[in-house]
Amino acid sequence: MIYPKSGANGRIANSKEVAALAKVSQATVSRVFSGQAKIKESTRLRVLQAAEALGYRPNAIARSLTMNRSNLIAIVSIDIVNPHYNAMINKVANRIQEIGKEPLFFVSPEEKNLDEIFSQVLQYRVDAVIVLSAAVSSHMAAECEKVQVPVVVFNKYTINKNIFTVCTDNVQSGWLAANYLYEKGRKNFAFIGSSTFLGTSRDRLRGYKDCLYEKGIEDCSVLMVPYTYEDGRKAMREILKEKPDINAVFCAGDILALGAMDEAKYEYGLKIPKDISVIGFDNIDAASWAPYMLTTFEQQIDIMLDKTFDYLVKKLNGEEVSEGLKLFASKIVERNSA
């Protein structure tokens, strides 16, 4: 006898149809596929054979409904073109799969309507939410708390004590950058930040200025520009136009730093690091390319991810875990631009 390869009219066969073919109950089919219960080997084989014949695949949606657990983890991010940032998303997605979940991706054009996005996220009854480089409103935090959905914020300070937040210590990084430049004998400082990652940039600036203040330096040119190579160049142009004697620039992102370097080199004929030092942030691939050899900071992304997923796994298992802000030091990567 020939059986149809799947359920009626192009539908995927369901466990009931498999059960019928294997002459068992639907419950038995379910047990075979969830792999928990004891099943006699002979029936197990019969069921698998029937399933194979019908092209059966368990319906994850239906399973989610009964189990009250979707196995989905939301990645919420703002729409940004930034190689370093994209690489991070990829890593997070990978980790999610490694713990047996599926990443459901939510992109928000801007940080403003993150609440709207969150509302969507919660409709999918995701098991957890990972927010990248964006702030979570306290309202949403409370909402998630209420419905027991763990939230993790990655790379953005959050005031909320109840949210697990993993972040590079930006203030410290800024301090270290200034200190490094100061030790190299620089005296005339500037800072180029990114309006795209404003909060992060501000923190780095704070540390930068703190350090300069400690050294007795009050003066520091500051520019916040969109996160692009061209804007890095423009920023450097403006800085050098205003104060041609600037000889130490910390950029809150490598792309800005590379633009800044090129402007100094190609338009102002400055030698790096002889005439001017530039330090970046993120250690993107291009930072190590021959024309740049940019000294920069590297975030300990992998360690941060370890902590994040340790937390998530424990939380999802109902274990007691501590929330709050976890800061990680960044590491300077010395090359030849400073």
Place this chain on the structure above:
Amino acid sequence: MIYPKSGANGRIANSKEVAALAKVSQATVSRVFSGQAKIKESTRLRVLQAAEALGYRPNAIARSLTMNRSNLIAIVSIDIVNPHYNAMINKVANRIQEIGKEPLFFVSPEEKNLDEIFSQVLQYRVDAVIVLSAAVSSHMAAECEKVQVPVVVFNKYTINKNIFTVCTDNVQSGWLAANYLYEKGRKNFAFIGSSTFLGTSRDRLRGYKDCLYEKGIEDCSVLMVPYTYEDGRKAMREILKEKPDINAVFCAGDILALGAMDEAKYEYGLKIPKDISVIGFDNIDAASWAPYMLTTFEQQIDIMLDKTFDYLVKKLNGEEVSEGLKLFASKIVERNSA
């Protein structure tokens, strides 16, 4: 009377609870939120108010089950660190959201076990699958066909006539690259391809060689290396070691091209484009940076995405649409490296 803010023990309230509070039937609540049926304004408000009070959000999982439509679209990709590629994923995710669906992300470490991934994908009863830069086995194509899940392959030739495939015309691009270099008076050709995107590279190589053959040039150094800057450098090093008179190199990716350029400049002291021409592919941001000004090819990604989503939307609406391979010309972006 004070009502609890949500369902029992941290569960999100369901439509039944909202119905009870609003003194209507569950069906009415459903109708209010699906927004299709006519509802008296006064009851609509009462329901919304009750929902608000309970923190109700429709359960997308349950809805998927009854509607037999998950509103999920799978993005299947292989795990690759490549800025151009990551940007593409982002764009695809955005488009998916724009047509009111959610991107569910599946990453495969290698192309080999794509079938396994597909099995997962189908469990989630996704409405469609978008495969990026990876081949779909004919077995899986048949499987999807059978269960009515549209599959779109992006940026990879597929033999299967029944799959909607959108791809840049790589053979033509290779031909154009060779022709461009030939017109510039170059005579000694080389090609650096990527083993990471082997199929794509091979096609570009084919067009490249076809053109050279037409010009009566038989000789062409060919190297296939992993897709990194360092490997681009190494490849150039080997090529110049073997044949120091090579003066035209087409790289099947910008990252390789930038590495190749730097090796020629910094290690061999060659002037670009005076001594040697380099052409890349993808037109990544870095191609336009001052030290490079790389002449390269740009894929018409946005147009390709337009076509892809035109197809998907129509297909999901049950309209008749033609499958098969759709080729798109790439556009040369002239700068100063050739």
Place this chain on the structure above:
DNA sequence: TTCAATAATGTATACGTATTCATTCACGAA
């Protein structure tokens, strides 16, 4: 006012699975 027609809402069921509880089966000891 009365009836028809339509709008608004309620009732009942299906979607595909997991799971509790009940039942049957197999097998060895007495």
Place this chain on the structure above:
DNA sequence: TTCGTGAATGAATACGTATACATTATTGAA
């Protein structure tokens, strides 16, 4: 043989929604 015991399976139900169908409320025309 009979009984007990644990293993294997079946029957029934819940999960939260959408919707076909049934019912009630409302409106307008005569």
